[in-house]
Amino acid sequence: MPETSSVLDRSGTTTPVGTSTGSLLDRSRTIARPGFNRWLIPPAALAIHLAIGQAYSFSVFKLPLVSLISHNEKSPAASDWTATQVGWIFSIAIVLLGLSAAVFGKWLERVGPRKAMLASALCFAGGFFIGSLGVHLHSLPLLYFGYGFVGGIGLGIGYISPVSTLIKWFPDRPGVATGMAIMGFGGGAMIASPLELLLMNHFKSPTDNGVAATFIALGVIYFIFMQLGVWTIRVPAEGWKPAGYVPNAQHSALITNNNVLADDAIKTPQFWLLWVVLLCNVTAGIGILETASPMIQSIFSDKVMGAGRGITAAAAGGFVGLLSLFNLLGRFFWSSFSDKLGRKPIYILYFGLGVLLYALLPTLGHNLSLGLFVGACCIILSMYGGGFATMPAFLSDLFGKKQVGAIHGRVLTAWSTAGVLGPLLVNYLEDKAKEGAAAYQTVFYTMAGLLVIGFLADLAITAVNARYNDPHPELSVADAGH
Amino acid sequence: MNPQPAPVAPESSSTGALVFSWLFVGIPLVWGVSQTFLKALTLFK
Structure with a gap:
């Protein structure tokens, strides 16, 4: 070794x-x-x-x-x-x-x-x-x-x-x-x-x-x-x-053998495209997480399903727990899978499949397909977790390993933004929409729209221009941090 | 001329340390996941 x-x-x-x-x-x-x-x-x-x-x-x-x-x-x-x-x-x-x-x-x-x-x-x-x-x-x-x-x-x-x-x-x-x-x-x-x-x-x-x-x-x-x-x-x-x-054995144009310093990384379009990718991914996940319990009780209520057959508050708590499990598993599963599939393709998968599933949710709710509805939400949440977990590896591919922690830190401001704006957006949409299940239709379609933006941002990502590469690659990580 | 680095003693990572570290984080994680799984089961009742 x-x-x-x-x-x-x-x-x-x-x-x-x-x-x-x-x-x-x-x-x-x-x-x-x-x-x-x-x-x-x-x-x-x-x-x-x-x-x-x-x-x-x-x-x-x-x-x-x-x-x-x-x-x-x-x-x-x-x-x-x-x-x-x-x-x-x-x-x-x-x-x-x-x-x-x-x-x-x-x-x-x-x-x-x-x-x-x-x-x-x-x-x-x-x-x-x-x-x-x-x-x-x-x-x-x-x-x-x-x-x-x-x-x-x-x-x-x-x-x-x-x-x-x-x-x-x-x-x-x-x-x-x-x-x-x-x-x-x-x-x-x-x-x-x-x-x-x-x-x-x-x-x-x-x-x-x-x-x-x-x-x-x-x-x-x-x-x-x-x-x-x-x-x-x-x-x-x-x-x-x-x-x-062997570094970059796959010879992918999107995996660099060079390094870009954190201060230079934020000057690249790739950094801001990834920022948008994370923002859309997090906001769309919050769209379900924020509303999971009242949403499932409203869409599959006693009034719609028949007396005694609707989703209770306890069962809705179980739904939230299930979403958390898929969020957890998705972080490991999808991020690991990205090592095989590649970072850009996996975000295309997250966003492409996410748009499809979000767009399907109102229909599944309308048809009272509880199993399919829950399954779709679980897959969406698994990809939300995957989007978080794959980001550091994507940054490392594009900007190198030297200051990937610092660059990741800067991208995480997208999470803060989504953490505040996401719930505000969802609550606003719920308040504006009609009562009951119809209220969530607007939320689902808006989230699908956000995922389309994330999809386009991911699609636009190319290799970082060589002029941003660290001019002193011989310096250690510690020195470069000064 | 740069000084020659002194020989460095190898750092043995014992199997015990590896097992302890993984159990230290694994046991709480499995407990938390199992609690959430039990809660999730109420959806199917």
């Missing part, structure tokens, strides 16, 4: 691996020595993504937070927070996820994944601790600042921290590697939702619903859990390749 044991710096001198006198968190102290098993990297990445994926379970706290004063979810006190006010906590966190991923991407490439993962753990856990104080003092600004702002920064740094490392360790199958990590983000909510309910039940008393104590417990649990990632992550030595790996 061809391995080197030194790092080339800006001046052209080499620093032997393992001889740095810096702290254990320094990038130079995380360079793997010969014999390191690269299969230790995916669990390190999963330890971070499974933790920060908690963000998507925040709705578990919605009802307890709107009844902190009254302790009665059905008749809140005047001083209780409203659902809209509480909803902003999650929105702030998602906006900060995208912004911090964009801002700290280059810093991450410079300092390495270990320091970034520790920073993420500190911010994410710190967000819970400050948020707990906010709940205890019934201070909404403190909750916005804690869970939303500080925690959101932890989400952003954590999300991108293992991505470029995974791609560098698995250049032969980047889709599999990043699919595994990003699947963890989907799985994080599945762990957190039941865990949060267990903790709140454990801590609640007649005068306290247990949210503040649950936040403290989650902060401690997640900080410890993320330490596996912090202390087992390693970066490969410069020039390391897996045995038998």
